[in-house]
Amino acid sequence: MKKLILKIYPANQIQRYLLLDIVICVFFFYKVLTAESPVGLFGTFLLLAVFLALFYLGLWYRDWRLMVSVLGGFGLMTVFAVYYDEWILLFAAIFADFLGRAPSMPRLAAGLCGLVGMYMATSAVLHQNALYFFHTPHLPFLLIQLAIPFVVRLMEKSRSLKDELASANERIAYYVQEEERHRLARDLHDTLGQTLTMIKVKSELALRTMDKNPERAKQEMQEVIRTSRTALKQVRDMVTNMKYVSLNEELELGQKLLSSSGIHFAVQKAGGRPNLTKVSETMLALALRESLTNIVKHSRAKHCVVTEQFSDGWYHLHIEDDGIGLGNEKTEGHGLTSIQERMRLVQGKAHVGPSPSGGVKVTLSLPVRPAAGEVTS
Numbered sequence: 001m002k003k004l005i006l007k008i009y010p011a012n013q014i015q016r017y018l019l020l021d022i023v024i025c026v027f028f029f030y031k032v033l034t035a036e037s038p039v040g041l042f043g044t045f046l047l048l049a050v051f052l053a054l055f056y057l058g059l060w061y062r063d064w065r066l067m068v069s070v071l072g073g074f075g076l077m078t079v080f081a082v083y084y085d086e087w088i089l090l091f092a093a094i095f096a097d098f099l100g101r102a103p104s105m106p107r108l109a110a111g112l113c114g115l116v117g118m119y120m121a122t123s124a125v126l127h128q129n130a131l132y133f134f135h136t137p138h139l140p141f142l143l144i145q146l147a148i149p150f151v152v153r154l155m156e157k158s159r160s161l162k163d164e165l166a167s168a169n170e171r172i173a174y175y176v177q178e179e180e181r182h183r184l185a186r187d188l189h190d191t192l193g194q195t196l197t198m199i200k201v202k203s204e205l206a207l208r209t210m211d212k213n214p215e216r217a218k219q220e221m222q223e224v225i226r227t228s229r230t231a232l233k234q235v236r237d238m239v240t241n242m243k244y245v246s247l248n249e250e251l252e253l254g255q256k257l258l259s260s261s262g263i264h265f266a267v268q269k270a271g272g273r274p275n276l277t278k279v280s281e282t283m284l285a286l287a288l289r290e291s292l293t294n295i296v297k298h299s300r301a302k303h304c305v306v307t308e309q310f311s312d313g314w315y316h317l318h319i320e321d322d323g324i325g326l327g328n329e330k331t332e333g334h335g336l337t338s339i340q341e342r343m344r345l346v347q348g349k350a351h352v353g354p355s356p357s358g359g360v361k362v363t364l365s366l367p368v369r370p371a372a373g374e375v376t377s
Contacts, residue, residue, distance in 0.1 A: 010060060021094070025055075028091045035084040051076055058098035066102060070095045070111045074118040081122045089138065092118060096145040100152025108149060115145060162260075195231040199224050244278050250285040251306065254292040261296045263304055263321075270308035274315050274368040280346040284317065284364055287339045287350065291319045291362045299323025301359055315366045321359035326352075339364070 009018055029048065037044045054076060058069030073095035080088040092115065099111040119142050123132035133139055206220035251267055258265040276284070288306070295304055301323030309316040336352050339362070343350045348366040355361035 013059075017097075024091065024094055028088070028094075031088060031091075032080060032084055038083045047076070047079065055094065058095065062101055062103055066098060067107055067111065070099045070102075071114045073098075074111075074114045078118050078121050081118075082125050086122060086126060086138075089119065089122060090141055093145050093148060096148040097152055100149035101156060102149070102153075108153070111149065112146060116142070195227060199227050199231070202227065245282040245285040245289075247276075247281050247285045247288070250288050254288065254306070257292060257296060258304055263295065263301055266303075266305045268305065268307040270310050272310070273308060274310055276315070276366065276368070277346075280348070280366055283342045283346045283348070284366055287342045287364050288317060288319065290339055290342075291364075295319075295321045295323065295360075299359055303357070310368070313368055315368050317364040319362040319364075320355040320357060322355070322357040323359040325354055325359050336362075 028051075032044060032048060039047070051073070054069045054073045057065050058073070061069070074092060077089055077092040077095070096111075096115060099108060099115070102108045102111060119133045119138060120130040124130040126132075133142065202220045202224050206217040206224070209220070210217040255265045255267075292304070295301055299321045301321035304319070304321045307318040307320070309318065336350065339352075340350045343364060343366070346366060348364065350365070351363045353361055
């Protein structure tokens with residue numbers, strides 16, 4: 001069913017326009033079919049077929065075919081108004097909506113002229129006065145229809161800017177991630193690589209001298225132990241110097257992200273959050289970030305709740321939404337693999353499943369004791 005809808009209706013307009021267009025078209029068909037027809041039932045259905053053709057032309061195209069749809073639609077509405085019912089002019093709002101997506105101002109101006117011409121032609125035929133509609137309730141409806149293209153144009157521009165901003169933020173995040181990878185690679189090569197090479201050389205030397213000079217071999221192995229301690233310290237320093245991400249800051253950023261997407265966001269904090277290591281809190285915050293990003297991208301949710309819980313030596317972070325759920329999709333498609341990897345790095349766990357509200361529930365769990373090798377905050 002979903003695939004069928006996508007074939008007859010643009011995916012980027014389903015959420016905003018589909019229901020409205022269905023309601024308007026049903027009332028329009030009802031109005032036409034219940035009015036007295038001068039061309040018979042067959043002629044009426046033929047005109048309605050022309051209407052549907054112009055409707056789908058304006059729905060799918062943004063080039064010259066859009067103007068054919070708009071101007072042809074205004075002309076068709078004039079025919080319906082003259083021969084069926086004058087109030088059918090109100091349904092011209094459908095084509096006024098399409099006009100708001102015109103690619104240039106000259107085409108927009110031409111469409112507005114066509115809209116006014118529709119009212120003038122109808123008044124001229126029915127009342128022998130092209131300006132007769134100025135003295136009827138049709139005038140405020142004309143003004144509303146004239147405003148619709150500008151409102152739609154403003155909404156389309158706002159959505160376009162929002163998409164560009166989201167794309168720019170994704171590129172920035174990618175570049176930051178790549179730079180962090182390069183930095184870690186340089187640190188591994190310049191520090192840890194050299195230390196491990198020294199351990200390898202001294203271990204081989206101890207192995208060669210073990211039979212002939214046991215004392216020398218013993219000294220070399222003691223040096224290996226000291227060097228391995230140095231390597232462990234280097235690893236700790238590298239991990240500690242990773243960019244620290246605050247969980248509180250990530251919750252604030254998540255609130256802004258979801259609010260800008262029209263999703264209500266709430267946080268239910270625990271009575272007292274346990275002290276987490278810097279690395280653990282960073283991994284938890286990054287996993288939270290990915291979970292919230294998935295909600296924005298995939299869930300179609302209206303509400304999201306993040307709940308903190310501390311029990312039995314574990315700190316839990318529950319992220320729930322009331323969206324469409326996982327359905328038949330694999331959980332890996334929603335970023336669970338990377339979230340689980342982040343949590344495993346700090347001896348934590350991640351679980352994803354259905355939410356009682358119908359969406360998805362992600363649970364991030366961390367042991368509150370600092371893991372070996374981590375530095376507490």
